[in-house]
Amino acid sequence: MKYLSLVISILLIVACKHDSKNSNEKFEAIEKVDTVFVHDTTLVRDSVATLTSVFNQLSYKYNYKISFTEYYENSEAYKHFWTVEIFDKKMNLVDTIILDSYLYYFPQDMQFVTTSYITDFNTDMKIMDEYYGDVVIADVNFDNLEDLAIAYDTGASNGPFYTFYIQNNGHFERDGFLTDSVYKFPGKIDRRHKQITTYWHATASCSSENLFHYNSKTKSWKRGERILHCFD
Template identity: 35%
Template sequence: MLKKQLLTLFSIILCSHVIIAQDCLQTGLSDNFNFRIITIKGLNEDSLVHTIKLELLIIDKIKNVEVQKIEFNAEETFDADFDDCSNIRSYVTGLNETDEAPDNDYGDFIVADFNFDDKEDFAIKKYWAGGSSGPVYNYYIQDRAGKFVKDSYLSEEVEFFPSKFDKKRTSLQVIVPVGACSIAKHVYSFNTRINKWKEKSHRLKSYCKK
């Protein structure tokens, strides 16, 4: 079965120079699910940036059965992305939660409760934004039926991973380096009554001396 999956993914990126397969089974990120991440990476012309075909299998931890499969492409990632199965983080189980995040990189795959409904959600790396700004992520939120659905606002408007979760105020704080001397601090608030996000504040702070 795995060989068939890899051959299917291989045919999508034949034009790339290098093919690298990675198969990671993550069992310590969630109380309810295991996550199997299968990636195939194609090296582009500059030998630094990759196009990745990713297949995510979500497995019920108690029944040990696959409950959902998600497939997508992650473009413009660097050579180290999705190479290390330990480059993960969980704000549910606490795995690697307090690790540093150099260049705003919180990991390839992260489990957390992003919309404050006490259900497990996840973020997965999409591409690098450039410089020290770090990677941006696709966010998947668990719906009432227990399926993971891509959240358009978090994935397309917020993108960067939050440095702070404020459950009391149902808000996320995102800090993004801007150039060499400034940071942008965004606060996004979630209205749990109408299930909508909005940007609550946006400040630009310079810390270089004149």
């Protein structure tokens, strides 16, 4: 009970700061979108903590309701998962994604970091350790449909690993190759050559570029060359 009381107090303080500090930034960033539908909710109940936000600035077609939930036992978090609900602009539910997460922390500063390469929302943020946000919207398979990537785990120095969901017939399906072989969100998306590039810290003094080519006819990926850059 002491732990829950402390968590509730912290959440209330952070929520107040978040509303006063960041509300203008959110509404200024959605000038390209017709309707304004953004809110944040934090719930702590029976050893469960959930942070929920609704974003309409990530897409011209969809609104995204994003939730991160943690279950606690004896003051320790033992289960974490994402819930992403995709709505059309009239708030009709289109699809729901539930993803287990191995991230042992609530999103930064009790708010989500989201990026959209569809609307250019938050694409000017400084990239550190290949972290592009908790949820990223982009067309990663060059079919002119938006896809999404959700951070679910993190490495020691290479930033988060992402699970990729590709849009198919109006629904979002997990892509096995991108999730299990690419891992990282691509730092470069080359639409002309249908190629993506990820960046890794190979050693303390070396980094690598990893290229992946997409065949739109066979709808399949092929691993390309790996370029190593070392510094004195």
